[in-house]
Amino acid sequence: MTAVWRSGGLAVGVSAVLLAAGPPVRLTAQDTSAIDRGVRIGIIYRPGVRPGMVVLPVHAPSPALDSVYAILSRDLDYSDRFELITLPGGDSIRVTAAAPGARPPAAGGAGRTGGGGAAAATTLNYPLYQALGADFAVAVAAGSGDSAIVTVHDVAAGGVRRELRARLPALKDPGFRLAIHQLADRVLEAALGVGGTAATRVLFVMDGKVYSIDQDGADQKLVSSSDHQAMSPAWAADGRRFSYMEFWQGHGRLFLQEVASGKRAPVATTGQALDFTPAFSPDGKTLAFSRA
Structure with missing residues (x-):
């Protein structure tokens, strides 16, 4: 299933491939390659608002x-x-x-x-x-x-x-x-009576590498296994895999990589154009991405 549109003369497509399923977990991904410094956003509460x-x-x-x-x-x-x-x-x-x-x-x-x-x-x-x-x-x-x-x-x-x-x-x-x-x-x-987000792990890009980090800013780990420029990391629903785009010689190829072993495999049908921004479906069976 593919949708195509044009913006400024550049053809962009949204594609999807089928993948193995996995149980959902709370995981997020963030690309910080263009951010030089962090900004902390908080809320100031009136006394007595929070228990x-x-x-x-x-x-x-x-x-x-x-x-x-x-x-x-x-x-x-x-x-x-x-x-x-x-x-x-x-x-x-x-x-x-x-x-x-x-x-x-x-x-x-x-x-x-x-x-x-x-x-x-x-x-x-x-x-x-x-x-x-x-x-x-x-x-x-x-x-x-x-x-x-x-x-x-x-x-x-x-x-x-x-x-x-x-x-x-x-x-x-x-x-x-x-x-x-x-x-x-x-x-x-x-x-x-509501669940928390402390067990969340974040993927981010720094110096062309993909890292994971706990939501409290601790336990930062290098998880990508290539020397090429990595971008747009996204967790799989099982929390044991992630996908990202590897930029090389004007093309963007998507990879799936296991966190524990570091083993990775290219996503079929990608790499001949600029394929980027992968995103998993909630059931983990489908990977959608953009193509330019």
């Missing part, structure tokens, strides 16, 4: 849990859905409710959470967190084996909204950060 959220300091710190805490906090902040609240005294405070007959913990001290992860944590001092402006509180703890437990507290209602468990790859594993991003999206869904 307040506090991410509680980790009770039993470890390199892995510290990373979960840092990445999760940043993801929730970057979601722009919450007003993140800094506890008095920075990260040195974790206030819990007193057990019956026990003295309440001091505001500057750390409350006892007990062992066994978030499931065994003492109930939070909800009135105190309400006074600090929090609507939600998030607690991070180690689970059994290589898992993490994240408890989402509904401070306004005075109870646990949801307990989330996730298996974490090893700290140095390439999938470690992605697992935390996915966990952050689940936290947002538990709190507000």
Whole structure:
């Protein structure tokens, strides 16, 4: 199926080829080859518009849990859905409710959470967190084996909204950060009922090469495998492949490349003209592109 039109004497066509299918994921592509500097666009909210959220300091710190805490906090902040609240005294405070007959913990001290992860944590001092402006509180703890437990507290209602468990790859594993991003999206869904975008990865072009990067600006990786000028990267629906145009001797040829292996293959019927701007159909079976 092809549509052709003319603009300024240049014939441009839109073509499509059939490809293998794959499950949809949240992925975006961006060509920054013509951008010299970044521009940050944000929204300034009136106080009280966004619900307040506090991410509680980790009770039993470890390199892995510290990373979960840092990445999760940043993801929730970057979601722009919450007003993140800094506890008095920075990260040195974790206030819990007193057990019956026990003295309440001091505001500057750390409350006892007990062992066994978030499931065994003492109930939070909800009135105190309400006074600090929090609507939600998030607690991070180690689970059994290589898992993490994240408890989402509904401070306004005075109870646990949801307990989330996730298996974490090893700290140095390439999938470690992605697992935390996915966990952050689940936290947002538990709190507000809508999914997040923390697990999004972006494709962009720099110096003629295609790179991928996490939505929070970390984990930048070179993913294209050619020395020729690359342009117009686009994710496949399965998130394991992408397509891009390689410019060479006045022609533009499209390629499909696997992210994990780096193997690539040319897209049939391209390369004899200027083929560019590939775009996958939602089901991943069809690749549309422009031809000039």
